[in-house]
Amino acid sequence: MDPFLLEAIVNGILLGGVFALPVLGLNLVFGVVDVVWLCYAELVMVGMYCVWFLYTQAGWPLIAAFAACLPVVAGLGLLLHQLVVRPLLSSPPITQVLATGGVLFILQGGAMLIFGTDFRSLGVEMPPMEVGEIFVSGTKLIAFVAALVGAGLLWTFLKFTYVGTAIRAIARDREVMPLMGVDPRRIYLVASAIGGTLAGLAACLLVVQLDVHPFIGLSFGPITFMICVMGGLGNMLGGFLAAFLMGVIISTGGFWWNTEMSYVVAFACFIVVMFARPRGLFAR
Amino acid sequence: MIRIAIALFVALAALPLLGLPDYFLHLGIATMLSALSFTGWALMGRFGLVSFGHGAFIGIAAYTMALLWNEVGLSPWLGVPAGVALAVAAAALLAYPCFRLRVVGHYFALVTLAAGEIVRILIIALRDHTGGSLGMTPRLAPDNSFAAMQFDKHGFWWLAVAAWGFGILVWWWIDRSMSAKALAAISEDEDAAASIGIRVTREKMMITLISAGLAALGGALGAQYRLYLNPESLAGIGISLQIVFGALAGGMYSMLGPTVGAAFTIALEETLRVSFGTAFIGAAPLVYGVLLVLFILFLPRGIVGWFERKRWAPRVGR
Numbered sequence: 001m002d003p004f005l006l007e008a009i010v011n012g013i014l015l016g017g018v019f020a021l022p023v024l025g026l027n028l029v030f031g032v033v034d035v036v037w038l039c040y041a042e043l044v045m046v047g048m049y050c051v052w053f054l055y056t057q058a059g060w061p062l063i064a065a066f067a068a069c070l071p072v073v074a075g076l077g078l079l080l081h082q083l084v085v086r087p088l089l090s091s092p093p094i095t096q097v098l099a100t101g102g103v104l105f106i107l108q109g110g111a112m113l114i115f116g117t118d119f120r121s122l123g124v125e126m127p128p129m130e131v132g133e134i135f136v137s138g139t140k141l142i143a144f145v146a147a148l149v150g151a152g153l154l155w156t157f158l159k160f161t162y163v164g165t166a167i168r169a170i171a172r173d174r175e176v177m178p179l180m181g182v183d184p185r186r187i188y189l190v191a192s193a194i195g196g197t198l199a200g201l202a203a204c205l206l207v208v209q210l211d212v213h214p215f216i217g218l219s220f221g222p223i224t225f226m227i228c229v230m231g232g233l234g235n236m237l238g239g240f241l242a243a244f245l246m247g248v249i250i251s252t253g254g255f256w257w258n259t260e261m262s263y264v265v266a267f268a269c270f271i272v273v274m275f276a277r278p279r280g281l282f283a284r
Numbered sequence: 285m286i287r288i289a290i291a292l293f294v295a296l297a298a299l300p301l302l303g304l305p306d307y308f309l310h311l312g313i314a315t316m317l318s319a320l321s322f323t324g325w326a327l328m329g330r331f332g333l334v335s336f337g338h339g340a341f342i343g344i345a346a347y348t349m350a351l352l353w354n355e356v357g358l359s360p361w362l363g364v365p366a367g368v369a370l371a372v373a374a375a376a377l378l379a380y381p382c383f384r385l386r387v388v389g390h391y392f393a394l395v396t397l398a399a400g401e402i403v404r405i406l407i408i409a410l411r412d413h414t415g416g417s418l419g420m421t422p423r424l425a426p427d428n429s430f431a432a433m434q435f436d437k438h439g440f441w442w443l444a445v446a447a448w449g450f451g452i453l454v455w456w457w458i459d460r461s462m463s464a465k466a467l468a469a470i471s472e473d474e475d476a477a478a479s480i481g482i483r484v485t486r487e488k489m490m491i492t493l494i495s496a497g498l499a500a501l502g503g504a505l506g507a508q509y510r511l512y513l514n515p516e517s518l519a520g521i522g523i524s525l526q527i528v529f530g531a532l533a534g535g536m537y538s539m540l541g542p543t544v545g546a547a548f549t550i551a552l553e554e555t556l557r558v559s560f561g562t563a564f565i566g567a568a569p570l571v572y573g574v575l576l577v578l579f580i581l582f583l584p585r586g587i588v589g590w591f592e593r594k595r596w597a598p599r600v601g602r
Contacts, residue, residue, distance in 0.1 A: 036390055087581055093389055094334040098532065099580045101525050105573030112566025214566065222401045222521060229394045260409035267402040274395050275381040 016247025025198030041221030047203025077196020232280025324498025337396030342503025343519025404520030535586025
């Protein structure tokens, strides 16, 4: 096989790992609360600014900045749920989506107001590693491993704890669970906090690879939604697999054409998948 | 409502005769063309068909028109209809499988969102022709300004009034047709509507194509008026959300709601631009977002919807 193609495929899988975390977060929130957070990528953006500020401006060690980023974005997720989503829980779904779209503008505008439109970089770079005949970026590899660990932790939490079981149950049947003694409002809060935490984790992994600027959400936000829908909204495993599929499509598309065309191909694939399997690739 | 609309149309058509300053005319033209796009969006939005991809149709129409003029020399008088036709064809290509396969609600919104992004990225990728992110300008033709559709503000004013009036007329015409009632039934329950003999896919297709066409017309004329095209402001998620916000703020359930929404958003943008300037870059989207959330929380039927409820509240029923 052409080593460049192989490299593109490996990079695509690594890219899929980065997509996987926000996809899991969005799917969790959608599956439990039944609301699409249109501003999810902007939550990641806030997390990236948080790490950047603490590391380069406040002089914190990188690990401490990462550790602080998670609760900050989780808190933001809680705030979003309490202030915007909760009053609209009984409104038509589209109103809820639009409201979170408004939050998208708020976060973007806020970031522009505070940090300006400059591209901010952490300035952390690891040398690429040579594996066989191909080169793999060290930061990407670490991000990929961290994404897998994050996904594993989430799975463990959902599978083996009481709250996790309640979350899965409420995603399965919203009407019956309250009768079984589970307070849905508490579960919504927990899911929103976890959704925010996953956005924060994604921010930590992205900020070492990309420069952060107020519009960065627009560059990976739409693709995240596409992946979620491709895997089936609310379907965690489907979304997880679709993230890697989309990563490989984009990366190999960049190998055959250029980066922009690869995104066009990825979006077109998404639309075709929607027509072939309207409930997602991995719908039961 | 149609009487208010006719009075507004006559007043708007007569307004330039008063010799108003160019700045006012500029705002008026921008408002009317946005109002046309917003009206187009609300035509389907009010029936629960919420599209986040109207930017795609606007982008296709505007760039088709500009490219036909720059590369082939086809007059925008033909280029605008050609662009709108292409946008409507794209809408058909997107909407037909969606409706046949019952892609609704969140899924429909996200599929249309993807369509908007495809058009935006395609425009950027085809930068040899479109100028990519830097945008493009239609070639100026000072000696042949009529064929090039390049008028001064007065000339364009009447074009904008006519286009806006056409959009309102379409709304009025649809409101009087059986289709409006069929679509209202569909938005409540598709299966029940189908069971009483409503052709669900056909009705939804019709409203979607008209909606895409009107939005595309507004966008193409707007690009021609400004003589500047940019992928960020004509396609993609940004413009699509702005359309939705404008229609929602004004009130997407009444004929003049989107027009009021356009006036409101443009007045807001201008106020923010003039008062903040470039000193507080980012303040505008911030205020915009806060207002959007507040509108959805407290005025879900928009400005016009709020007034209507006040006026008709004492009466029994509707």
